[in-house]
Amino acid sequence: MSSLVPADLRYAKSHEWVRVANGIATVGITDHAQHELTDVVFVELPAVGRTVAAGEACAVVESVKTASDIYSPVSGEIIAVNKAVADNPALANSEPYTGGHFFQIRLSKPAEVEGLLSPADYSSQIGA
């Protein structure tokens, strides 16, 4: 099954994506990740105001079969979470890059974004 890897995003090896605008990063899981998980039944989001470091586990996504940690690809303060995906976890499957995003973070180290995978690099990682 081929997975979507939008060209305007950056990616983490652990299958999160980041969209950056005005120093704020929106974070979610990739289309490949939601395919692998299938049937997302629960999403646990971080508290707003929490400060996270790049690579820190700060959310959990649960499929029928298993619970998986979600790692923040970048450092900063969580300024908003997507309540819609907590209320309707299937959004992580149906709209992984839009309505199914997880949280927004104010970047404390904007340079970290440059260290994330490009769409081409992520595509080759997942063999897409």
Added chain:
Amino acid sequence: MSLQRTVLYHAHQQLGGKLIEFGGWEMPVQYSSIVDEHQCVRRAAGVFDICHMGEVRVDGAGAAEWLNSVLGNDIRKLAIGQGQYTHLCNEQGGTVDDLYAYRIASTEYLLIINASRIEPDVAWFRAHLPKPGTTDVTFVDESARLGAIAIQGPRVAEFINALFQGPSLAGTTVTAATELKKNQIGAWKWKGEEIWVARTGYTGEDGFEVVAPATIIEDLWNQTLAAGHTVCIQPCGLGARDTLRTEVCYPLYGHELDEITSPLEAGLGFFVSFDKGEFVGRTALLAQKAAGLKKRSVAFRMIGKTAPPRPGYPIWSNGVAVGTVVSGTQSPSLNCGIGLGYVPPGLAEPGTPIEIEIRGRRFPAEVVKKPIYRKA
């Protein structure tokens, strides 16, 4: 150790099955999605690869007596062509395995054992065989020669007779497979090979398990998918098998049962026959019964929206950790978290409030009557 593959490995790959490790085997966990396959079995029909499971054949004039000395249930209850759920217990009353025993001929028995337990079971059986020359018992491990598939769901009866035509040739005498009653088994021929068809399953739905030589399993699998096309049969993986069995509270070895847990503690005392005479573990099980059980298996349901409970999560009651979850998932039928766990007997009554600890926080749940899911 490299993983074993069933004869259906390439079929699973072609069908897009996602393969995982299970009990030393590389098996499909899902093809489309666990929820999709689960609903398909609850509403219509699904087919499962269960070739990883083991088969042993016991034959001879002394077979029944010997089996009764190692198994918990009373094998003498079986008419020819009938099967029963039973346990292999150790001297302490712990469970070596849970299995199905079929009487396929007057003195011949077919046992279906768990994939992860083939080696320990076969070693256990062999160690307990009668001394050579004392009584006529032949024990053969057929696990490598035989394979099996499970065809499950309320609409299976609509096409099963198209697969196995004509009357049965051994076991229970019937003119068609759909005449088999629950736990009955009959033999048919498939391209010249003897196959055994039993009306049983692990999903809580009507259905059949078919045991056949591994050489013809792929053909059987393909013909099942073709015959079931009219009811939209789907291949189903271990993920759906687990959610289906958890909803109806069927035990899974390594979760509800293990070598330090007795069938009594697991709530399976109905399948232990104390009045049939001596069998391995009987003394310990009677002592357990007399002294009172230390733990009991319970089914529970999460209250409200929570993350799904998982095996290993602690169970709490009144601020005290009292037990452990052994099976847990999100129920696709009920759309809530469900599970099975062990608690002290005083907390086993349906309606008892408990809490499940999920990632360091406790969430309310309630002990419920088994099965958790019952067909409307």
